[in-house]
Amino acid sequence: MTDTAAPAAATGGCRGVGPGEARALLAVLESDPLVSCPAAEKFATSGAVPGPEGRFLTLGGPERSLVFVGSSVLPLRGDAHDHRALGVAVAGLGVGPMSVHGRREQVSALWDALGVCWGPHRDYRDAQHLMSLRRPVDRALVLGGVRAATLVEFEPVLAAAAAMYREELGSDPFAVGSGIPFRRRVARSLARGRTWIGVDRGEVFFKADVAAVSSWSAQIQGVWVRPERRGAGLGTGGIAAVCSALQARRLTPSLVVNGSNTAARATYRRVGMTDAVDYATVLL
Structure with missing residues (x-):
């Protein structure tokens, strides 16, 4: 559920996340705390609305799909169809090309669209791991x-x-x-x-x-x-x-x-x- 009515859709049904969707956005960020860290830092600074730190895009609301566009592009939720549509929307912002990173399968789907719009990549590192430390340091x-x-x-x-x-x-x-x-x-x-x-x-x-x-x-x-x-x-x-x-x-x-x-x-x-x-x- 969103707090208020969502903003009108733009490119391919994709749109920016509105201030009335802050609670739904935060729930998505909290559900994937390691991957979402850069996006969560932006949210803590200026909320859901676009700002100097970046912006959030969605197709159908944050509960369904979400991409954070800051100094790089970070897909956070959605299936392959969602991310292909969001890739076109990200390219349409006119802020790229820029690096893309995140969960392996989401990056792959998003790059299917971004690669067409932005052209060849310099390097595609598709065998990385996000590592974390859950126990106290010795x-x-x-x-x-x-x-x-x-x-x-x-x-x-x-x-x-x-x-x-x-x-x-x-x-x-x-x-x-x-x-x-x-x-x-x-x-x-x-x-x-x-x-x-x-x-x-x-x-x-x-x-x-x-x-x-x-x-x-x-x-x-x-x-x-x-x-x-x-x-x-x-x-x-x-x-x-x-x-x-x-x-x-x-x-x-x-x-x-x-x-x-x-x-x-x-x-x-x-x-x-x-x-x-x-x-x-x-x-x-």
Whole structure:
């Protein structure tokens, strides 16, 4: 049930979620707390209505289907037919192309439509896993000194973030817009206290970003250890430190990892993380 009458339908019957549907929207977000984390953070900030953080689209109401369009596209509910229609509606917003991520089967259905509208993807990672930590971190694993970075540390953090970007995505983060969008993202994460680092003699050897925080969970991304320092347990200790800090706020830590990245998955398992959701990401 919605609170009031829903907004009129637009593209293919799809429409924005209205303020009167806030309770129904929240129920959907709460039903899939790990996957919905970025969307739930937007909802906590500005509710159901469109805002700078993004917007929600639906076909037939949030109880039936739901897609969140922020800095990326996140399908949250609906069958293949719903997501194909919503894909056309997302493309019609004129805000893309942008990455698509979420539950594997929902991303596949949404991309069927978005791919036609937006063209070829750069990479389709269809064998990912969203891992989560449900039990308390073993304090013996926590690496001392890992902490939230500050804006004063922008330059060394930027260098670490760029190294991670090149390694993970195989492209130069400074190639687009003279690097201004990338610099802004790094600065915003620092300003919000969302980037965690380990530093030794002025050099960042570990980095992780807390990309999204809801009332119940937090998503970690951008995990990186300086190559020459790998194999010494710094990744395990760093992630344990970040997870411990999140658990102290009564949040469930989670992150997305490629199924083929056996080293990273082993690191996260040592901290206590387990596979929770079959995931996929389309990079553009």
